[in-house]
Amino acid sequence: MSIYNNVLVVLDPIADEQKALDRAIELARKQGCQLTAFLSVYEFSYEMTTMLSGDERESMKQSVIKDRELWVKTLLEQPSALGLDIKMHVVWHNRPFEAVVKTVLDDDYDLVIKGTHDHDVLKSMIFTPTDWHILRKCPCPVLLVKDHAWPAKGNIIAAVNAGSEQEHHLSLNQRVIHKAQQMSQLLDAKVHLVNAYPGTPVNIAIEIPEFNPQEYNDTLRRHHKDAILSLAEKHQISKDQCHVLEGMPEDVIPKLAKKLDAEMVIIGTIGRTGLSAAIIGNTAEHVIDRLDCDVLAMKPADFICPLEKS
Numbered sequence: 001m002s003i004y005n006n007v008l009v010v011l012d013p014i015a016d017e018q019k020a021l022d023r024a025i026e027l028a029r030k031q032g033c034q035l036t037a038f039l040s041v042y043e044f045s046y047e048m049t050t051m052l053s054g055d056e057r058e059s060m061k062q063s064v065i066k067d068r069e070l071w072v073k074t075l076l077e078q079p080s081a082l083g084l085d086i087k088m089h090v091v092w093h094n095r096p097f098e099a100v101v102k103t104v105l106d107d108d109y110d111l112v113i114k115g116t117h118d119h120d121v122l123k124s125m126i127f128t129p130t131d132w133h134i135l136r137k138c139p140c141p142v143l144l145v146k147d148h149a150w151p152a153k154g155n156i157i158a159a160v161n162a163g164s165e166q167e168h169h170l171s172l173n174q175r176v177i178h179k180a181q182q183m184s185q186l187l188d189a190k191v192h193l194v195n196a197y198p199g200t201p202v203n204i205a206i207e208i209p210e211f212n213p214q215e216y217n218d219t220l221r222r223h224h225k226d227a228i229l230s231l232a233e234k235h236q237i238s239k240d241q242c243h244v245l246e247g248m249p250e251d252v253i254p255k256l257a258k259k260l261d262a263e264m265v266i267i268g269t270i271g272r273t274g275l276s277a278a279i280i281g282n283t284a285e286h287v288i289d290r291l292d293c294d295v296l297a298m299k300p301a302d303f304i305c306p307l308e309k310s
Helices: 019-030 044-048 054-081 096-107 121-126 130-137 167-187 202-207 213-234 249-260 275-280 283-288
Strands: 006-010 034-041 086-092 111-115 142-145 155-159 190-197 242-246 264-268 294-298
Touching: 006 019, 006 096, 019 034, 019 054, 019 111, 019 142, 034 054, 034 096, 044 054, 054 086, 086 096, 096 111, 096 130, 111 130, 130 142, 130 283, 155 167, 155 249, 167 190, 167 264, 167 294, 190 213, 190 249, 213 242, 242 249, 249 264, 249 283, 264 283, 283 294
Parallel strands: 006 034, 006 111, 034 086, 111 142, 155 190, 155 264, 190 242, 264 294
Antiparallel strands: 142 294
16 A cells, blocks of 8 residues: 555756655655656746747747756656656746645645755745745645665654644644654654653743752653653554653754664644744754754644645
């Protein structure tokens, strides 16, 4: 049984190595699925051709598209020779992330695979590149590919917010763990649960003399540990594979991933958009920049893509 049936593979027009395509081919070999190699193209010089007629402008646009289609065909020659049937979809669009998301909406893809670039931390939080737009707005899961391999008998980390009692967190925890277990069967890997919890706020200890920070910290840790063990029991995951660690998720999760040499981290993202996204970003985004392995980002069940309204 396939976990994903219809997969959109976002090609990188400026990269020599197509990490997303390589990973998609590996996925297709492990489970049957239809792959579509996707490329969004746009020439800014097109905006300067207003003096040309409509037919001339259209001819120029089609020429660019055909040139890129030829390039994609060369990328698909080797996998085609190995018996993989990969479709090709090249579109003209001046906003690559929007082209990806609208294609997902139009053709009902259930997974997007995209290679990643390293981002400056400040730019990741303020100037959102294509990766972050896709992460926030794509309605289906997004697999962001790094350079780490998928060895057998490896480790997959499911990042959960076990201490929360909010319904959207509880639901997202279930989705993340379920997907981690599916991927673990596919990759012959072990599932680990990780839960980060904040340390004692320093200002409280200063402002309230009778406050006992050690007792507070111990209580908080016990709360999160009990919660994650309860989650693990529900999903038949060994308590030895549960990790409750003090600190921010963007610090804790990458450290654990490095320690376990994990090949994938599965994380939920609420898809924050607008000003709040520009200023503080999402936890998933802060985590991704610090990881050296693949990240599978899951949306809540009730997520509504903002592009569906347009």
